[in-house]
Amino acid sequence: MAGSVMGKNFQISTFGESHGPALGVIIDGCPAGIGLTSEDIQKDLDKRKPGTSQFTTSRKEGDKVEILSGVLDGVTTGTPISLLIRNKDQRSKDYSNLENIYRPGHADFTYDKKYGFRDIRGGGRSSGRETAARVAAGTVAKKILDELDVSILTYTRSIGDVEIDYDRFDKSFINENPFSMPDPKASKKAANLITKAKKDQDSLGGVIECVVSGMPAGVGEPVFERLDAMLAASVMSIGATKGFEVGSGFQAAKMKGSDHNDNWYYDEDNNIKKHTNHAGGILGGISDGSDIILRTAFKPTPSIAKEQTTITKGGQNAEITIEGRHDPIIVPRAVIVVESMVAITLADYIYSRIFSDINMIRKAYSK
Amino acid sequence: MAGSVMGKNFQISTFGESHGPALGVIIDGCPAGIGLTSEDIQKDLDKRKPGTSQFTTSRKEGDKVEILSGVLDGVTTGTPISLLIRNKDQRSKDYSNLENIYRPGHADFTYDKKYGFRDIRGGGRSSGRETAARVAAGTVAKKILDELDVSILTYTRSIGDVEIDYDRFDKSFINENPFSMPDPKASKKAANLITKAKKDQDSLGGVIECVVSGMPAGVGEPVFERLDAMLAASVMSIGATKGFEVGSGFQAAKMKGSDHNDNWYYDEDNNIKKHTNHAGGILGGISDGSDIILRTAFKPTPSIAKEQTTITKGGQNAEITIEGRHDPIIVPRAVIVVESMVAITLADYIYSRIFSDINMIRKAYSK
Amino acid sequence: MAGSVMGKNFQISTFGESHGPALGVIIDGCPAGIGLTSEDIQKDLDKRKPGTSQFTTSRKEGDKVEILSGVLDGVTTGTPISLLIRNKDQRSKDYSNLENIYRPGHADFTYDKKYGFRDIRGGGRSSGRETAARVAAGTVAKKILDELDVSILTYTRSIGDVEIDYDRFDKSFINENPFSMPDPKASKKAANLITKAKKDQDSLGGVIECVVSGMPAGVGEPVFERLDAMLAASVMSIGATKGFEVGSGFQAAKMKGSDHNDNWYYDEDNNIKKHTNHAGGILGGISDGSDIILRTAFKPTPSIAKEQTTITKGGQNAEITIEGRHDPIIVPRAVIVVESMVAITLADYIYSRIFSDINMIRKAYSK
C-alpha cells in the first residue's frame, strides 16, 4: 500500500519521476494471445504528448515507449508486460530555487511532510508526467476490452464555463480540435477563453466525460467494489481531479424518484431497454447493459505565471512567480488519461465477472 | 475480488442479506489496547435505525450488536473483531410477487444477470440493510482515529433543492433534527418538502457533507492510492450515491488558477495555514493538515408507491406498484454511513503513513 | 495484513478465540449456483471434533455450524457466505494461573510481545480451535473443486517413527482407524506408541500426506505465486507445522538429475503421461495434469503433563505442569485441516487459470 500498484487480476505497477531517468509500468495479468505492438501504445501516448497545439505547454516530451517483456512476435505471452519510457534531457534545468518554497496548489508541502523531503525536479513523482505510464497500460487494457467488443469514447465536456451543447454533438470532431470537444462551436469559444487566460498569466479547469459502450450486463460487484465506486477511485487518482459523477450525478440529489428511476421496457426486437439512463449504466454496482456514463472535474492548472503569496520551508512568508512552460489547462491532455484509467478498471472487472457464476467457470473449462 | 472485503491493513469483511438470519462484519487489523464495548457500537447503529421520526420508514430494525471476538474485558486484543447483528422476523413477508419483475432503479435486473438468479427477499444483499455492518465497523475505525485526535463531523447539506445556509451553520443542531441538518431553517423547509413527497407517493435525494479535523499533514499516497481517490471509492460504494467531490469539487472546473490555488502563510503563532481550502485538505493525494472536506450526492429512494412501468423476467412489459414502508429519502439515515466509510478509509491510511518515512519506523521500534 | 484473511478471488476471513463466544468465517467469492447445506459442512467439522477416540482429547467441542448468509434454498447466491460456530461453556475454567507464566512450545510469549498482552483463556486466537473455521471454509472450496472433478485424498503418513508402508496402502481403511492411516499394520503400531506416550505424560508428532487428483494441467502461476509456493503457505499456516514438501521433497536434494527428471511419454490411448512423479504434479509452479502430492510435518503437541522448566512474565525462572485434557498427538485431527487448506488454495487457483488465456475468457463470455 504505497500507492503505485492498482488492480487485482489485471494489475499494474508504475514508477518514475518527472526528471529521473525513465517512467514505466509493469502489467501483470494480461492474458496470452492478444496482438500488441509498441505502435499501438505509441498512438495513445501521442494523444497525451504536449506541444501539439498552441494551447498546451511547448515542452518537448518524446515519450517513446519500449516493450521490455511479455510480448513475443507481436502477441502477448501471459507474463508481465513491462513498458519503458525514457525521459529526455532530465537534468537540463536548475530547480534549486524551489527547494525551500512551497508552490500553492502543488504537492510540495505534503510530500515534504510525508517523506521528510522531496524530489524538487519538476515535481518528481507528483508531476503529471507519471500519467504517461497510465496511458501505456491503458492501451493494453483496451486491447482486452476489444476482444469482448467493449469500446470507450472520451471527450471534453466543458472548459471553464464553456460547455458543449449535446444538440451539436459531433463524435467525429473530437479528434479534430485541440480540446477533444465534440462541439465545434464550444471548441471555438474555448480557444478564446484559453487565449485570454494565457494572456492573464492564469489557468482554467474543465470537465471530461466518458461513455463506455458494449459492456455486457452483470459486470461489477456488490458492496465495496461496486463498479461505480472503483471507477471513482481510478479516475480520481488522476492528479488535479476534484469530483466524480456517474449518470445523473449531483443532479440526482435534486430529482424525484419518479423522474430519476429509469423505466425498463422491451423494444420491438424484444431487447431489454431503459427509457432513460440516469443510472449511468450501473445499478447496485453492476453494469445493466446500457452505456456507462461518467464525468470528472479538473481544477485549473496550479502552475501560473502570475505572482502568488506563499511560504518558505524555513519559516518566512514569501512571494512566488512560477516560470517555465505550463499548460494553461490540463483537460485536453487528460482526456486520454481518463480513458486509460476507465479501461484499466474495466479490464479487471471483465475478469471478475466470470467468478460470480459457476456456469461461466464451467464454460471456460469446457473442451 | 468479490466485493465485500475492503482495506489493506485495517481490513473489513462484511456479510448478510436483508432477510437472511444475520448481518455482520469481521475487522482484521484493529491494534490491541483500545477500549471498545458493544455500547459504543450500538450508539452509532442507533443513528442508522429507522422509525426514529415520521420521515423515515416505520419498519422495525432492532440492530442489536454482539461482539463475538477480538475484545477482552472491554479492550481490543489485536485479533479479528467479529460483530453480529441478527435480523428480526426475516420471514414475515411474501416476496414471491417480485421474483418475476424488475423494479426500476433497483439492482434486481443486474443481480439476475451477474449471478443467474437473485435473493428476492427485501433486495437480499443489495438492500441498504448491509450498511449496518459498515456502521459497526466505522465505530471501531473512529476509536483508532480518536487515539490520534482525528474527529469527523458529518451532516446533510441539502435535501432536494433545500440547501443549508453556512451563515446559519449550527453544529449543535445536527443531532436535534431528524435530517441531521446544521441549519434550523433549512431543516424546517426540508420537513415540508418531504411531507409533500410522501403525499405524492414520491421520493427525494440530497447531498451529505463530511469534515475531518485533526488529520496530521502527510497522510495519503501518491498515484493510484491518493487519499481523495480512496475516499471517493469508499463513499461511492454506498448504494444510491451518484457523485463525489472533495474541496471545491465540480465548482473547480469553472474557477481560475489564481482563485483556486490556496495560498500558504504563517499565522502569528508561526503555524502553517492556507487562506482558503479549495483543496479540501488534500494536495497530491496527501493530507495538508487542514480540514478534509468531502460531499456525496444520493439519488432519490427508488422504492416509490407511485405506479411505474417496467418489465417481467419472462418477456412482458408490465406495471408495478411498490408496497411496504419505505424511506421517502435515504439521506438522513445515510449520514452515519458516510461517516463510517470515511473513518474506515482514514484508519487504514493512518497506518500507511508510518511506512513512508524510515524515521517513523525507527521511532515506532525505539524503546 | 493482520493475518486472518486469505486468498484473492476465493477469499476467506476467519475470527474467533478458543474461549470467546464464537468462531467463524466469511467466504467472499464463492460463485452462485452451487448446492450447499449446513450438513455438508458439519460432516467435515465432525472429522476435526475431539473425543471421537481414546487417542484424542476428551474435551467436548460441539462445533455446530450455522449458515448466516450467502445460501438460499440450499444453493449459493454468489454473495458472502458466513458460517458461525458457537463455543460451548467458554467460561468454565479458571485460567488465571497462566497469566504470568509462559508455556514452552506455545505462543504465550510471542503474543505478549506482539500485542502487549494476550487472551489467556485456552490460548485465545493461537488455539488450534481456530482451525474449525478453516474446515468450514474448506467444505465450500471442495464444492467448487467438485464441479471441475477435482478430488483430494488426505491421510496420516507417519506418527513418531511409525511410517505407513505403501505396499499395504488401503484407501478404504483411512476412515476406519482413529489416525486416518491407510495401513492397518502401521495404525496398530501407532496406537501402541501413543498409548505409551500418554502414560509417559508426553506427546508425539507426525507427517500428513495429501494427494489431489483430477487437477487440469495449466493451473498455477509463474514466479511468486507458484502453485507449490502457495500450497506451502496455506499448509504451513496451520499451527504446529514445521515443514512442507511437494513430490520428491527433501529427498530431491540427494538425487541426480537423470533420476529426478520425470520422463514424458504417450500412453496407448495417446494420453500424455510421466514415468515418475517426482515433480509432485507441479512444474514451474503450474500443474502438469498428474496427481499433486504434498506432505507436511507436525511437531509433537506442546501441552504435556510432564513437569517443565520455564519463566514467569515477572522475571522468575519457574516450573510448570500443564493440566487439562490435551491431544497426545495433533496429527489425526489435523488431517481434515490440511485437506481444507489445500482445497481453499486450489479453489482460488481454479479461477486464476481462466485469466491466463484470452481464449478461456472468450469462451466464458460466449453465449
Next chain:
Amino acid sequence: MAGSVMGKNFQISTFGESHGPALGVIIDGCPAGIGLTSEDIQKDLDKRKPGTSQFTTSRKEGDKVEILSGVLDGVTTGTPISLLIRNKDQRSKDYSNLENIYRPGHADFTYDKKYGFRDIRGGGRSSGRETAARVAAGTVAKKILDELDVSILTYTRSIGDVEIDYDRFDKSFINENPFSMPDPKASKKAANLITKAKKDQDSLGGVIECVVSGMPAGVGEPVFERLDAMLAASVMSIGATKGFEVGSGFQAAKMKGSDHNDNWYYDEDNNIKKHTNHAGGILGGISDGSDIILRTAFKPTPSIAKEQTTITKGGQNAEITIEGRHDPIIVPRAVIVVESMVAITLADYIYSRIFSDINMIRKAYSK
C-alpha cells in the same frame, strides 16, 4: 493474481524473460531516507552471476543494474524504486528445435497448457534468470532490515549427500569457496562430487540454510499470515525448490513433546532465552527473539547433457539431448536468491508489526 507481484506494504513487481530485452523490478513501499546506490545492488547481483567458477555455467550474464526511479542523490525518496537489468546478446541462439518438444523436469509443457503457447527462448519467464530481479529487490529489503539491526546469514548446507559438519562451521569460509559452504572439508568433497556429475553429464541437488539474527520478538501474524508460512511461500517460489523447513523441520515429526519444547529461562543478565531452538525462532507464527532458522531443498538441475526420453507436442515419443552450458547444480548461485526472498518477506513484516499495538502507532506519530 498473475504471479509476479509479492508483498503487501513492501511490494515488489518483477518482469522479464531469459532472452527478452531486459529483466527488472519495481519496489513500491520502500521508506524515504535510506541510503541506496546501484553499487549496493550490484554486489548482490554479482553473487548470483554465473561463470565465477568451474562449477557454474560459463554463460556470460553481465547483469548490470540501473536505478530508474525512487532514489535521489543516493537516498530513497519513498516513491517506487525501479531497477533495470538489460539482457545481453539475447538473440544469439536458435531455439527452434525446442518449440515442438517438452524437456523433462522443465515447465515447457505446463506453460503451453496454461497460456496456449510459450516463449521457447531459454525458458522465457520460467528461466532461473528471473531471479536476478529478486536479488536486486533483496538488496533494498536488506537495507531496511539494516536500519533495525536485523542481519541474515545464508549458506549451502548440503550438496548431494555431502553435508556440512556443524563442528567445523566456519562463517568466514562461506565466501571463500565456490559453493558457499561454511565447512572447508565438505566443500572439498562437494567439488569432487560435482566434477564427477559433470563428467557423467548429470546434475546434483542440495539444501540451503538461512539464519536471521536480531529480529525483535513479536514480528509476524497469527493464522494465515504466520511468519513461517509466508517465509515458506517466498522461499518455495524460487524455481527448483521441493521442500521447506523451519527449526526442527521434518525431524520434529519424530520427536517427543518433552524433547521438542524449547524451555525458557532468564540468563544471568536477566535476558529471556531458550535452552534449545527447535522452534526456529517462530512460535505461533510470531518471532520469539531468537534466531530464525530455515532450510530449503533444491532438486538437481533439470537440464542435463545425458540423453533422455520425452514427447513432442505433435504426439510422438522422442529422445532429447539438451545442449548448451548449464549449471551442474543450482544451489551455489541460489544462496543469494534464498537470502533475498527471506529479506523481502521480513521487510514486509517489520512494517506490519507496528500495526498490532496502538502504543507503537502512537509512538510513531509522537513528536
